[in-house]
Amino acid sequence: MLVIYNTLTRTKEPFITLEEARVKMYCCGITTYDFCHLGHARTCIIWDTVRNYLEWIGYEVKYVQNFTDVDDKILSRAIKEKTTMEEVSNKFINAYFEDMERLNVKKASVYPRVTHIIDDIQNLIGELEKSGHAYLSEGDVYFDIKSYKDYGKLSGRKLEDLKAGASGRVSLEDFQKNKKRDPADFAVWKKAKPTEKSWDSKWGKGRPGWHIECSAMIKKELGETIDLHVGGSDLIFPHHENEIAQSEAITGKELSRYWSHNGMVKVDGEKMSKSLGNFTTIRELLDQFEPMVVRLFILQTHYRNPLDFSHNSLVAATNSWQTLSDGLLFGYQYGEKLNFKNNPATELLPDLVNRFKKAINDDFNFAGGLAVLFEIAKNLRKESNVLTHTGVTTLSSNFLETQWHTLKSLAKLLGLEANQTTLKIELFKKLTDEEIDELVKKRKIAKNAKQYKESDLIRDKLKENNITLLDMSDGSTVWHYD
Ligand SMILES: Nc1ncnc2c1ncn2[C@@H]1O[C@H](COP(=O)(O)OP(=O)(O)OP(=O)(O)O)[C@@H](O)[C@H]1O
Ligand SMILES: [Zn+2]
Numbered sequence: 001m002l003v004i005y006n007t008l009t010r011t012k013e014p015f016i017t018l019e020e021a022r023v024k025m026y027c028c029g030i031t032t033y034d035f036c037h038l039g040h041a042r043t044c045i046i047w048d049t050v051r052n053y054l055e056w057i058g059y060e061v062k063y064v065q066n067f068t069d070v071d072d073k074i075l076s077r078a079i080k081e082k083t084t085m086e087e088v089s090n091k092f093i094n095a096y097f098e099d100m101e102r103l104n105v106k107k108a109s110v111y112p113r114v115t116h117i118i119d120d121i122q123n124l125i126g127e128l129e130k131s132g133h134a135y136l137s138e139g140d141v142y143f144d145i146k147s148y149k150d151y152g153k154l155s156g157r158k159l160e161d162l163k164a165g166a167s168g169r170v171s172l173e174d175f176q177k178n179k180k181r182d183p184a185d186f187a188v189w190k191k192a193k194p195t196e197k198s199w200d201s202k203w204g205k206g207r208p209g210w211h212i213e214c215s216a217m218i219k220k221e222l223g224e225t226i227d228l229h230v231g232g233s234d235l236i237f238p239h240h241e242n243e244i245a246q247s248e249a250i251t252g253k254e255l256s257r258y259w260s261h262n263g264m265v266k267v268d269g270e271k272m273s274k275s276l277g278n279f280t281t282i283r284e285l286l287d288q289f290e291p292m293v294v295r296l297f298i299l300q301t302h303y304r305n306p307l308d309f310s311h312n313s314l315v316a317a318t319n320s321w322q323t324l325s326d327g328l329l330f331g332y333q334y335g336e337k338l339n340f341k342n343n344p345a346t347e348l349l350p351d352l353v354n355r356f357k358k359a360i361n362d363d364f365n366f367a368g369g370l371a372v373l374f375e376i377a378k379n380l381r382k383e384s385n386v387l388t389h390t391g392v393t394t395l396s397s398n399f400l401e402t403q404w405h406t407l408k409s410l411a412k413l414l415g416l417e418a419n420q421t422t423l424k425i426e427l428f429k430k431l432t433d434e435e436i437d438e439l440v441k442k443r444k445i446a447k448n449a450k451q452y453k454e455s456d457l458i459r460d461k462l463k464e465n466n467i468t469l470l471d472m473s474d475g476s477t478v479w480h481y482d
Contacts (some may be wrong), residue, residue, distance in 0.1 A: 327377025
């Protein structure tokens with residue numbers, strides 16, 4: 001039985017869905033004003049893996065992730081680059097998909113964008129206003145926090161603390177100017193300056209506030225109550241608290257049964273973030289490390305804990321990936337010699353599967369699941385050494401194939417794959433310098449054409465031949481033997 005830590009109740013609870021065998025899941029996505037960094041990658045990889053797992057244990061999952069494509073930061077970038085918010089957003093949404101594909105993050109079922117659902121957002125604000133939960137003030141519409149008695153239930157914050165501005169995130173300015181009734185009231189609709197991109201509304205020209213978009217998107221795509229709402233822990237307050245207030249004030253029903261939050265990626269103890277300038281973009285990272293190394297690095301730490309990023313921690317993950325990929329490549333290397341049947345319907349080894357499931361069923365302990373995979377990978381590597389040195393193995397071919405198949409299937413579920421390629425590079429064959437140069441050239445062409453799967457594959461294949469590539473700042477690539 002799967003149990004999940006619920007931020008709302010601060011306990012682990014059995015996961016029981018609203019409808020049998022179905023999960024309605026929502027994740028707060030990115031604001032589209034820059035390339036994604038490792039922090040964003042963590043959030044996306046964790047919830048992608050959760051979604052894969054839920055599907056594997058038999059749920060049909062509708063997974064919705066939004067793009068915030070209206071925001072002050074997008075606007076200021078558009079002004080700086082003399083372009084539109086739409087252009088800026090499109091560029092970074094495309095970049096997002098490229099990065100995620102490389103990290104093996106599956107596409108969500110739907111990606112709503114703020115600019116596509118302005119009508120729904122306005123309708124929701126209209127409902128809030130009509131029911132006395134929101135009020136118009138000088139062109140802005142604010143949510144009236146006092147009108148919702150449960151405010152603070154997710155974060156455990158008290159309204160009195162918020163009033164005192166204790167959180168440091170509540171703007172007192174509008175309150176002091178008498179625009180807001182309460183310091184903690186937040187904007188659901190913001191009046192636009194004449195030069196800004198805006199939409200007509202009954203409150204005048206303006207744009208939606210940040211929090212209201214998620215309430216509107218959830219309602220539109222998933223309904224009044226969902227099973228699982230996820231996101232980074234930095235969003236618990238105020239964003240998720242405000243989502244709850246807006247949605248529940250109207251429906252009187254809970255917005256989500258379970259609230260799950262992943263910990264932050266940190267650098268020297270501080271959140272990796274654009275504003276602090278301590279971030280490493282996914283693409284920068286993938287110039288140095290294989291995508292699977294990044295994915296493994298993330299899954300090795302429990303999702304609720306903070307994750308410290310350093311170059312050395314990724315080097316350590318590279319070594320772990322080497323072990324795992326040795327196991328994952330076993331059948332490709334020796335399958336022919338050992339007469340593997342390659343039957344996709346091969347049963348997985350039940351004992352290993354049960355241990356893997358037991359770990360993950362305990363609040364998505366992927367690290368526990370990985371421990372099972374490492375055990376299999378090490379066994380296979382041992383056999384691989386025996387085969388290389390003696391040419392024979394004492395274990396039955398059937399047993400080895402089932403182990404390999406189990407490893408491959410469970411690793412795939414975690415998004416970890418060491419696929420054989422259509423590229424004709426023979427494993428462990430000594431490549432000539434010319435062959436290596438040719439492959440480096442091919443990789444560059446693939447990279448320039450944004451065919452990252454292909455370019456990553458070439459680098460991985462060279463790595464398997466103990467050749468490391470270094471991308472230099474002048475755009476050239478040099479290689480050396482490890
Ligand atoms: N350092 C981090 N570690 C883990 N998750 C993060 C981190 N930074 C942002 N996220 C998550 O990524 C998702 C998208 O966030 P969003 O686009 O709002 O980022 P952001 O807060 O603007 O980023 P930044 O703080 O770098 O400006 C959210 O679920 C958020 O919780
Ligand atoms: Zn949200």
